[in-house]
Amino acid sequence: MTTTEASRDVVFAEIAGMLRTVLAELGVDDVEIDEGTSFNEDLELESIDLVTLTALISERWGEPVNLAEFLADKDLDEVIALKVGDLVDFVVTALARAGG
């Protein structure tokens, strides 16, 4: 396993954990999450849930990973189509850019 793959797995696991935290607050604790899971259709996340997720991500990785900026760059159809894998890609890329 290369370093990149390893860190990608770690990032996925952390993001899945954060999503479970967000969902648990809503009384959901039994959801399957993989990279193809859609935020809108599968997880039924609303914009206010994304705000919570943004806070968790910034708590974990700090300045270099700015989900608010990531979302700000998405148009409506991109937001609707957003999948967990897209967020993993973004975090991995942002961490690599930050030398992390």
Place this chain on the structure above:
Amino acid sequence: MSRFLFVVPPLVGHINPTIGVAARLKADGHEVGWVGPTAALAALFDVNAAFLPSDRPLPEFQVAGRPPQLRGFASLKFLWEEFLVPLADTMVALVDAAVDEFRPDALLVDQQALAGALVAERRDIPWATSATTSAELLQPLAEMPKVAAWLDDLLAGLRQRHGSPTATHDLRFSPHGVLAFSTEELVGPVDGKIVFVGPSINARPDSTSLPELDGRPVVLVSLGTANAEAGEKFLRTAIEALAEMPDYQGVVVDPTGEVTDVRRVPQLALLPRCAVVVCHAGHNTVCETLSHGVPLVVAPIRDDQPIVAQQVVDAGAGVRVRFGRVTADQLRAAITEALDHAEGARRIQRSFASAGGAGAAANWLSELAATRTSGLKR
């Protein structure tokens, strides 16, 4: 005395709060006319209600039905592109004809009946926004500029087709003022010219009889008037959850009659008997429940509901669960937890009681019409 034209979308939840305001205006000697109600909704109004323009039958808007499975941003896209914008395009001619006939001194325009805002700005008539739900006040798209730009484009298109080329305000927020049927205690701090009047709950005629009550505190489960198709699974889960709560009597409302035979309840009469209300976080059900100081379990489905649900949670007046995914055990735990939120619910109840409701809204509107300058072109 003044004439007020109320411009509403064909949606029960948006019409109901304005009916009480119209009644107060009429009691004070003003005239009120309506544009927007469809024939199917005429029963909401008293028999003397003036529907305009009066030379034709009530409209039947041809609007695409929204697929019940749509959620979140997909639902937002459908709401605006397939419903609100076409509705505005269709309603403009009706509003113009109503203004020609009725010559209103001011318009009250629902936030989802944009035709009223377009005609008012083009013909330079004072108008207020009616925010029957408070979600838009919080500018939910502020963090997503590209999504906000999509909506701005739709609104700009409407203005280009029907409005005033010189106007610059957001069509959803009248520069004269926005009547919000909630309170800052529930909504939280907001920007802009917002007049919080609290809920306008009219003692609407309701011939439905109460379900048989056995004296135990009631847990009412209701998904409102607009969500029957999507609700079957949730209602079955609620029945399962309530089956193991022997200290409470569950009343599960199912307009389809598929899950229970309680198709309707007289909600206002039932609320004083309720310990908890489980609902979809529709603004009117939430406000009616909190007006009785009853805490909530909110299972938002779409539209403004997730935001209203969050307001309930932030106010300490209830618990949020996931509409599509909650299990019976989770729902039972949420109902039990909500019982401890009665104090938060009573705090909102007090804020509602002091906000003035329909009377405060009517007073504010009559001042708006009275301060109108005489030089306005009509």
